[in-house]
Amino acid sequence: MSRVSTEDNGGSDPRRAIELLWGVAAPARRGPKPKLTTADVVSAAITLGDADGIDAVTIRGVAEHLGVSPMTLYTYVPGRAELLDLMIDHAHGELSVPEPGLGWRAALTALADDEWALYHRHPWLLQATTTRSALGPNSFARYEHELRAVEGIGLDDVEMDAVVTLVSGLVRGTARSSLDAARLVRTSGMTDAQWWERVGPVLAGIPAADPAHYPLASRVGTAAGQAHNAASDPAHNFRFGLARVLDGIETLISARSEGRE
Amino acid sequence: MSRVSTEDNGGSDPRRAIELLWGVAAPARRGPKPKLTTADVVSAAITLGDADGIDAVTIRGVAEHLGVSPMTLYTYVPGRAELLDLMIDHAHGELSVPEPGLGWRAALTALADDEWALYHRHPWLLQATTTRSALGPNSFARYEHELRAVEGIGLDDVEMDAVVTLVSGLVRGTARSSLDAARLVRTSGMTDAQWWERVGPVLAGIPAADPAHYPLASRVGTAAGQAHNAASDPAHNFRFGLARVLDGIETLISARSEGRE
DNA sequence: CTTAACTCTGTACTGTGTACGAAGTAGAGG
């Protein structure tokens, strides 16, 4: 199956998974010396994922990369799902903390830029579901830093949570488009331009697809396409979206401070 | 593999796929009467997807549901990837057109609500990648209607495109969280509350996870959790996010009209 | 009637996660 994306865990024992995330494993008291560590496995998996996407992160693949038989990995990791969770939290450890004293707008921008870059370094991050597995130390720390950026600007706790979730969601969404587009170029071997050269004529031969039926779509689509030199420009969508979202947050903050004065 | 999500096409012949999307297939001139139509296959696939997610949409499963052998489907559809594309465009046909004359804010809200509902009716939509396959008639029509909502309010073409992409991206992102959360409850058999009952004690036993290390995160996380009666509330995130985004767009529109006056 | 196009299907190949059980290793208890 030519598969490409978000995968997730079934309902395995959460205890073991959390202990692995936080690195609290009682070291083995007996038996042969392990050849590997859980960290080795995670790091090999990340190498594979960076190179060829989440689908390349197979038990067999990781094992081969480590020079070990597939079943050996189950000593270090309960299963593939938990391995993905470990990869995710590990990658989030690469995120840097924004300089303090930046002001909420600059701080949120820095966080967003950093996250955007992270997803582009590790595209598989957006191919794996996070829900409920954001319980690792690095994910916790990230949330803490995001909140710090919007603390003391007149929002209540629930609003602070909503604001950082909103910004983070924007980054995830636009980065996802960006990565999907890049992957499509790779897998299809065609750039956007080449693709349209192939597809344009086919579409032109279909009466129902006449641009006259979609006047706005064809005008605006063409304009946007020319402005960006591509059918879509996720980086622009990211910057544009962030600007709008921050403006919207600003409006909220103003409303709150007016209400109090 | 316990898989859960966005999948996509490799690099198959786009011509056949587009002809299927637009329904321009030269009917067979010879041979036995087909038992099925492509529409039958698509509709069976959607039934399966609605019931059990994208992973339930297997060639074998769809074939069985239709009472034919698996290989038979390849007469109607080039492969699984193209079947997903057809499902996507078909589902987008369910979207309604907003009443005309609503004003951009109400119109965008109506579009967003409609899309939000669509994703909840057909959760598999967000498990399948759309990029470059948004070439079907219903996807085209949708883009046209979105643009109509923001026409004539002082934005240029590139901005109009960016605005509808932003709103649509917000819906996709928040809906995705919503569906991921719902699926997790289903697959794990635990509600959010039950989950935290299991996980809380484990986390409490880990020194590094001491709330004191994450003061803001624990305060705000707790507050948000209590306010929503759940660890996260995607529906609230959707409404909150949409309000912020629309405010941000309003700021842009004001800036544009001031600049021109 | 012949032929060519078309539908349908059984078999088979590759690749996946992982359950199971056997084999080997090394510290703990005596």
Place this chain on the structure above:
DNA sequence: CCTCTACTTCGTACACAGTACAGAGTTAAG
């Protein structure tokens, strides 16, 4: 030192994917 037992490693095997291929059966065109 010997034995036990926890531990690591790994070969085999199973269920389930997508789909390539080849053959059999069916129908309209010439």
